[in-house]
Amino acid sequence: MIGLWRVGRTIGKGSSGRVRVARHSTTGQYAAIKIISKTSLASRTRLSVEREIVVMKLIDHPNIMRLYDVWETSTDLYLILEYVQGGELFEYLCNKGPLPTSEALSYFQQIIIAVDYCHRFNIAHRDLKPENILLDQDFKIKIADFGMxxxxADPKGVDLRTSCGSPHYASPEICNGEAYNGAAADIWSCGVILFALLAGRLPFDDDDCPTLLEKIIIGKFTMPLDIDDNAKDLLSRMLSKDASKRITMPEILQHPFFLSQAPATFGHVAPNLDTIARPLASRDMIDADIFANLRTLWHGTPEDEIVESLMNNERNWQKGIYHML
Structure with a gap:
């Protein structure tokens, strides 16, 4: 038992831990429990797990896997997650091959609406790929794995530098080791996913990783001939190797291909920063646990600087996220 959760069989294993199905002893609700050994966590991996927890606490969206609770013992960390029964989009694509346009578009719309919701919090996923996208029993999308x-801070800035994500879905600027914009990198990854949904293959592929990265940096790919013309236009704009010329999220949401059928999920409104960014009157009012979460998100920012951002009269996300947590 983990709290009130009766733990069952192992349903998955990853680099940071294993996942077991569980059932709530009172309500009967199912969950997936991600069990992470604290003794085997490197400092960088621990930061990744802590970041994943904070981000999932913030985000409440029907197309994003929910975090119900977190338990901790002296040896293990337990993330009580939404149980998504349908498996990975990757497995589904491997079994089905190229999808009909209407089905591919439905999945793509759900992915985009969920990623756009994250971007409204200034959060970039940075590891979008079919392996991290799950399907529930009704074939609705659930984006998972926010470890990266x-x-x-600046939605239009190019201040991220960590090279992360799967090489097949990484943008040219990441492959080239450049500083990059997280939202633009996510849009590239979503473009690769859309290509895979429609074509049943990847736009850039090679067994040799250096060769694969070179192909992505060059940015040339063969467009499938038998897909919708509007889809071709959207793909060419999402897979622009120049991030500054890449289509933006608001433009995707208004693109003719995206609008060619009604989305299965409508966008959730992110909190209004003007409403939630209330300053704290004194340092003594700062909750230690919430402050620790802020330090995880603003890793590397001096503690006094975060405190100042909570107490001054500026409109900022530090205050907003503090009150949301």
Whole structure:
């Protein structure tokens, strides 16, 4: 038992731990429990796990896997997550191959609406790929694994530097080791996913990793001939190797291909920063646990600087996220 959760069989294993199905002893609700050994966590991996927890606490969206609770013992960390029964989008694509346009578009719309919601918090996922996108029993999308997620203080800035994500879905600027904009990198990854949904293959592929990265940096790919013309236009704009010329999220949401059928999920409104960014009257009012979460998101920022951002009269996300947590 983990709290009130009766733990069952192992349903998955990853680099940071294993996942077991669980059932609530009172309500009967199912969950997936991610069990992470604290003794085997490197400092960088621990930061990744802590970041994942903070981000998932913030985000409440029907197309994003929910975090119900977190338990901790002296040896292990337990993330009580939404149980998504349908498996990975990757497995589904491997079994089905190229999808009909209407089905591919439905999945793509759900992915985009969820990623746009994250971007409204200035959060970039940075590891979008079919392996991190799950399907529930009704074939609705659930985005998972926020371990590489990053906070981008300036939504239009190019201040992220960590090279992360799967090479097949990484943008040219990441492959080239350049500083990058998290939202633009996510849009590239979503473009690769859309290509895979429609074509049943990847736009850039090679067994040799250096060769693969070179192909991505060059940015040339063969467009499938048998897909919708509007889809071709959207793909060419999402997979622009020049991040400054890449289509933006608001433009994707208004693109003819995106609007060619009604989305299965409508966008959730992110909190209004003007409403939630209330200053704290004194340092004594700062909750230690919430402050620790802020330090995880603003990793590397001096503690006094975060405190100042909570107490001054500026409109900022530090205050907003403090009150949301």
């Amino acid at each position: 997620a990053a906070w981008q």
